[in-house]
Amino acid sequence: MKFCNRCMYPENHALNLILDKDGVCSGCRVHEEKYSTDWSAKEQELKAILGQYKNRAGSSYDCVIPVVGSGDDFFVVDMVKNKFGLNPILVTYNTHFSTKVGVRNLARLITELDCDHMMSTVAPDIIKEITKVTLEKFGDMYWHVLAGSQTFPVQVATKLNIPLVIWGVNGWLDQVGMFSHHDRVEMTKKVRKEHALRGVDADALVGASEMITIKDLQAFTYPTDEQLEKSRVRGLYLGNYIFWDSQKQIEGVIEKFGYESHIQERTYNTYESIHCYNNASVHDYVKYLKFGYSKVNDHVARDIRLKRMNKAKGLELINQYLDVKPGTLEVFLDWVGLTEDEMLQYIDPFRDPTAWEKDGSGHWQCIGSVLDAGLNMTTGTELEVSDPREYRLTDLLEDQSGFNEYILLGRSYMDTRNYKAVEG
Helix, strand or coil: CCECCCCCCECCCCCCCCECCCCCEHHHHHHHHHHCCCHHHHHHHHHHHHHCCCCCCCCCCCEEEECCCCHHHHHHHHHHHHHCCCCEEEEEECCCCECHHHHHHHHHHHHHHCCEEEEECCCHHHHHHHHHHHHHHHCCCCHHHHHHHCCHHHHHHHHCCCCEEEECCCHHHHHHCCCCHHHCCCECHHHHHHHHCCCCCHHHHCCCCCCCCCHHHHHHCCCCHHHHHHHCCEEEEHHHCCCCCHHHHHHHHHHHHCCCCCCCCCCCCCCCCCCECCCCCHHHHHHHHHHCCCHHHHHHHHHHHCCCCCHHHHHHHHHHHCCCCCCCHHHHHHHHCCCHHHHHHHHHHHCCCCCEEECCCCCEEECCCHHHCCCCCCCCCCCCCCCCCCCCCCCCCCCCCCCCCCECCCCCCCCCCCCCCCCC
8 A cells, every 4th residue: 555655644545546656646736836826816716706606686596505504514614605695595504413512613614604594405314225226236325415415515606596506515625636726627516416415326126125116216316408408507625716624614713703613533634524432433433444544644744734733743643543443333233223244244245455454353454554564654746734733622611521312403593592592
């Protein structure tokens, strides 16, 4: 296994990675664009684009913004509404895995930014069955979240005749440099299927279970080409037009809107993924069991590129979190109706043989971890640390010390009396 000499990403990255002659990955090379791009000109370009959608006749909304209540969501909505003057409708696909702090932050987002909001909640038993099927067929317990969150916003846009959906950062650009900032890649039906869903769309689930019908898959069925052509909807990434720095952005959101942060089981980042019990825990653990790296590698790579830490510190953090077995695993197994052995049997066929192998006793061993790579720490490609930062932990408005329950629905308005949904 080869690793990037700068950010230490592995060459088996699930989104595909290219190492150049210096051993530096495509993600690092595209990230370098952030320091040479004229972002003022980019912002003016964005302003001109958004201006085409303001105050359209016959519509109450200028754009759709997908949200879950993350810090990035606050940043996007604040910029779109308060800086560029658009009137957005916020939409949320219900993951069924919500945390208390996530529910509060979503309510805070809707309340503080004063926006209309729609949510899609699929029948719980159907979600459980889909999760079980996708875990067995594709080794993915998070398919429904990815499919639903990237389908519902476009469904709303086509049905309400809103031709613009605004997303935050392009993850495939930001992580592995699949695109350049200057490509101005937009979110499309093809991008969603090929990259977000790894080629597995809703039609792949038809007939996979007697419980799952075509009707049950409507929440995950993208609008037809005819619908898209009629509505002319486009998906814009803000990260193509502004210097995307999630940590700095969320620090501003904490100060401005009171965003709450929280510890994570499998990474040191206390800002992201905290709305969901499984994103940075069970889902991330499955990623590790398949590829030998996880979300802590993602965060280390990004913070190295942003000149916030060196490789030695990054390895220390990866060593601390990489193989942590999440405490939420038992909750997930009870929720989905599987034993741990059954889940592992589903995952085993999807383990990357360059990252995992069985020992003489038949137990799986990770052979592709960066921790065992014996990296050269001084290759001449490293970036000087110039902006070291720590992720903050804010005070929580209510206890979330346990990992023992998912929240299907929660409060939708925040004030000093109902942040805990108190009686009276």
